[in-house]
Amino acid sequence: MECNTCSCYAGEIVCTKKQCRNPLTREIAFTSLPCNCIPHHVPVCGRNGITYPNSCLAKCAGLSDSDFEFGPCSSKNPCDSNPCGEGEVCLARRQVCLSLLHKPCDQFTCVSARDACSSHPMAPVCDTEGVQYNNLCYLVRYGKTLAYEGPCLVGCERTGLVCGVDGNTYSSECAAMAASVAVDYRGYCAALGYIGAPGEVQCRSDAIQCPAPVSPHCMGVTPPGACCPICAGALRILYSQKQVDRALYALRGSAMSALSVHAVLKALERQVQTAQCSVRGHLTLELDLLVLLVPTSNEPSTVQLEACVQEAEKLAALITNTSPRIVSELSLSPLIAAQVVHSQVASSAHSVVLGSSSILILALILRFVLTISNTHT
Numbered sequence: 001m002e003c004n005t006c007s008c009y010a011g012e013i014v015c016t017k018k019q020c021r022n023p024l025t026r027e028i029a030f031t032s033l034p035c036n037c038i039p040h041h042v043p044v045c046g047r048n049g050i051t052y053p054n055s056c057l058a059k060c061a062g063l064s065d066s067d068f069e070f071g072p073c074s075s076k077n078p079c080d081s082n083p084c085g086e087g088e089v090c091l092a093r094r095q096v097c098l099s100l101l102h103k104p105c106d107q108f109t110c111v112s113a114r115d116a117c118s119s120h121p122m123a124p125v126c127d128t129e130g131v132q133y134n135n136l137c138y139l140v141r142y143g144k145t146l147a148y149e150g151p152c153l154v155g156c157e158r159t160g161l162v163c164g165v166d167g168n169t170y171s172s173e174c175a176a177m178a179a180s181v182a183v184d185y186r187g188y189c190a191a192l193g194y195i196g197a198p199g200e201v202q203c204r205s206d207a208i209q210c211p212a213p214v215s216p217h218c219m220g221v222t223p224p225g226a227c228c229p230i231c232a233g234a235l236r237i238l239y240s241q242k243q244v245d246r247a248l249y250a251l252r253g254s255a256m257s258a259l260s261v262h263a264v265l266k267a268l269e270r271q272v273q274t275a276q277c278s279v280r281g282h283l284t285l286e287l288d289l290l291v292l293l294v295p296t297s298n299e300p301s302t303v304q305l306e307a308c309v310q311e312a313e314k315l316a317a318l319i320t321n322t323s324p325r326i327v328s329e330l331s332l333s334p335l336i337a338a339q340v341v342h343s344q345v346a347s348s349a350h351s352v353v354l355g356s357s358s359i360l361i362l363a364l365i366l367r368f369v370l371t372i373s374n375t376h377t
Contacts, residue, residue: 005288007238007337014238014336016286017060018195032195033225034285035060041192043167045073049096049105049260050283051167053192053225057285067100072189074168076107084110089140093149094179096166096261096283098334099244111136126152126178128171147171148178155298163189165226165290166282180265182280182292184226185210193227195285199345203227213345214300219309220345221292224284231305233277233293233312234342236284237319243334258330265291267331271315276300277308289335291315309342316340 003020006013017034031039037056044058045051051072052058058068069076079090088110097105117137126132127144132152139146147158156174164170164181169189176183185208193202198221201210210228213220218231244259257263261283268291269279281291293308293315300308318326319338326332 005236005238005337005339009240009336010242012240012242014240016236016238016288018286033057033192034287039192039194041190042070043072043189044068044070045076047105048100049073049094049107053167053285061285061287062100072168073107074170078107083108087112087114089113091136091140091146095257098239098259098261098264098283099241099248101245101248109136111140113140117141123149124151125149126174130158148175150178153177155296160186161188162186164282165223165230165280167225177278177280180262180269180280181282182223182230182232182294184223184228191227193222193225195224196222197346198222198341198343199229201228214295214298215302215305218305218345219342221290221342223282223290223292224286229345230292230294231300231345232280232295232342233309233340235291235312235316235338235340237289237291237335238337239289239334240336241334243336247330247333259334261289263331264289264335267329268315271318271325272311274307274311276304277311290341312342313340 001015004015004018006015019032019034019036021030031037033039034057037054037060040054042054043051044055046058046063046068051074052061052068055068073094078092082090084090090108090110092107093109094107095105117135120135120137123135124132125136125139126147127139128147130152133139153174156177158172158174160172162170162173162176162183163185164176165184166181167189170176170179173183191203191205191208196202200222202222208227213229214231219233220229220231221234222229247259265279265281272279272293276296277293278296279291280294281289284290293312295304295308297304316338319335326335
C-alpha cells in the first residue's frame with residue numbers, strides 16, 4: 001500500500017509504518033521517519049521493552065503517554081523497586097515483548113538465595129570478568145556481577161561501551177551479541193539515523209564514527225534509525241499481532257518469554273544451517289522485525305559473506321511459503337511474511353579516496369594537455 005509492505009493473514013491486514021513521500025510536500029519537510037517525526041534523539045523506554053529515539057516515534061508505534069518514560073531502556077534499573085520477595089535477589093533480564101498484553105513485560109528475574117544451586121536448571125551465564133557459571137544462582141552465590149546470559153563468548157570485546165542498532169547502549173560488544181543485537185558504532189548511543197538508501201551512512205553527526213565494512217564489496221543494510229551499514233544477509237519480517245495475542249492468552253503467563261523478540265531470533269537461528277552465520281535482529285521503527293545474518297568471523301571471506309546472504313534468502317522463503325518448519329514452532333508461528341532487503345554496501349572512506357584519486361588523475365591529465373598545447377603554440 002503506497003510505499004508500505006502489507007500482508008493479509010486470517011482476516012488481519014498487517015503493514016509496515018513507513019513514511020511515504022508525498023509529491024505535494026516540500027523535500028525539506030520530509031524527515032523519512034514514521035509519522036514524519038522530527039529526527040531528535042531524546043530516547044524513551046516503552047513498557048514493551050523497546051527504546052524509541054523520541055516520544056513522537058513511541059506514539060507513532062501506538063503507545064500512550066503512560067506507556068513510556070524518558071530515557072533508554074538500558075539506563076533503567078528494573079530492580080530499583082525491589083520487586084522480588086524475601087530471600088530472593090533481583091537481577092536485570094531485559095526483553096522486548098511482541099505484544100502489550102505482556103502485563104507487565106518483566107525486565108527482571110528473581111533468584112533464590114536459599115535453594116541449592118544444583119536444583120536450578122542449567123542455563124550458563126557470564127560475569128563481567130569473563131567467568132562462566134552454570135546458572136544465575138551460582139553467580140549470585142559467588143557475589144559476581146552479571147554481564148549477560150548465555151555462555152561466555154569469544155571473538156568479541158569484553159569491555160568498551162557500544163551502541164546497538166536497537167538504540168540501547170551495551171556494556172560491551174559481547175553483551176550486545178549475547179542479546180542478539182548488531183552493533184551500530186562504539187560508545188554511547190547519541191544519534192538517530194535517517195531512513196534513506198540502504199547500505200549507506202545515515203547519521204549526520206561528526207561525533208559518530210562508523211566502523212569500516214568488514215569487506216570493501218559486500219551485501220548488507222543500514223537498519224532504520226541506525227547510523228552505520230552492516231555487512232550481512234538481511235530480511236524484514238511482518239508478524240501477526242492477533243497470532244501473538246492468541247498464543248499469549250493460551251499460555252497465560254506460563255511461558256510468555258517464548259514470544260519475546262529474543263526468543264524469535266533464537267528460534268530462527270535454529271533454522272540456520274551455516275555455522276559461520278549468526279542471527280541478529282530487533283523490532284524497527286517501522287513496526288517490522290529486521291533480521292540480520294552476520295558472519296561469525298571478524299574478517300570473513302567472500303564465501304562466508306555469500307553464505308550468510310543465502311541463509312537470509314532461505315529464511316525469507318521458509319516464512320513466505322508458510323513452511324511447517326516455521327508454523328510448527330510457537331516462537332515462529334506469528335511470522336507471516338518476509339522480504340529480502342540487503343543490497344550493496346557503500347564504503348564512504350573508499351569513495352572519498354577514489355574521488356580524490358580521480359580528481360588528481362584528471363588534474364595531471366589536464367596539466368599534461370595544457371603543456372603539450374603550449375609547446376605546440
